[in-house]
Amino acid sequence: xxxxxxxxxxxxxxxxxxxxxxxxxxxxxxxxxxxxxxxxxxxxxxxxxxxxxxxxxxxxxxxxxxxxxxxxxxxxxxxxxxxxxxxxxxxxxxxxxxxxxxxxxxxxxxx
Amino acid sequence: xxxxxxxxxxxxxxxxxxxxxxxxxxxxxxxxxxxxxxxxxxxxxxxxxxxxxxxxxxxxxxxxxxxxxxxxxxxxxxxxxxxxxxxxxxxxxxxxxxxxxxxxxxxxxxx
Numbered sequence: 001x002x003x004x005x006x007x008x009x010x011x012x013x014x015x016x017x018x019x020x021x022x023x024x025x026x027x028x029x030x031x032x033x034x035x036x037x038x039x040x041x042x043x044x045x046x047x048x049x050x051x052x053x054x055x056x057x058x059x060x061x062x063x064x065x066x067x068x069x070x071x072x073x074x075x076x077x078x079x080x081x082x083x084x085x086x087x088x089x090x091x092x093x094x095x096x097x098x099x100x101x102x103x104x105x106x107x108x109x110x111x
Numbered sequence: 112x113x114x115x116x117x118x119x120x121x122x123x124x125x126x127x128x129x130x131x132x133x134x135x136x137x138x139x140x141x142x143x144x145x146x147x148x149x150x151x152x153x154x155x156x157x158x159x160x161x162x163x164x165x166x167x168x169x170x171x172x173x174x175x176x177x178x179x180x181x182x183x184x185x186x187x188x189x190x191x192x193x194x195x196x197x198x199x200x201x202x203x204x205x206x207x208x209x210x211x212x213x214x215x216x217x218x219x220x221x222x
Contacts, residue, residue, distance in 0.1 A: 043212045100210050102154035
């Protein structure tokens, strides 16, 4: 398994601001993903974070709203831009090394 | 793309009894089926997975069965205990592809 450290673990933000979430993995992994989990809901894939190239976004998610960086094989960031209350969710970093493992998530509340 | 349906959305069982959660998938090319357990305030934790070359896999009180023809798979928990109370997610994917999740089952173990 992989050890995934995600921070911050939670934050309360004002409408219109941006938050950057960091994800650090204890080993090099090819595949890193960012998921969103709205309250009481399932996990929705936001994008695949590609090392050295632009992230691949799923339908309904765009780079301007959720810019992603992946500078190396152990680290990625997700920014939630120009936040609104509808962005209040848990954001989860995950890595796939045959199996898919998740970080502990970032609980984001937007006022 | 892949679509995963999960039932029931809520399940209550008496402590010591068995619990069964069922999922169906749409893409016949999917060959990897993991199950996750998510406790409150935590990221999803992989509890068992199965690949399409086997029909059943067991790990202590947890078992998963797969019917490729019918495109459905199930999670079985025997001798349930209070610590089994959580939300369970099934998922499906092809090798090295994104993993798609079901909507989740909230399992309550009754004393």
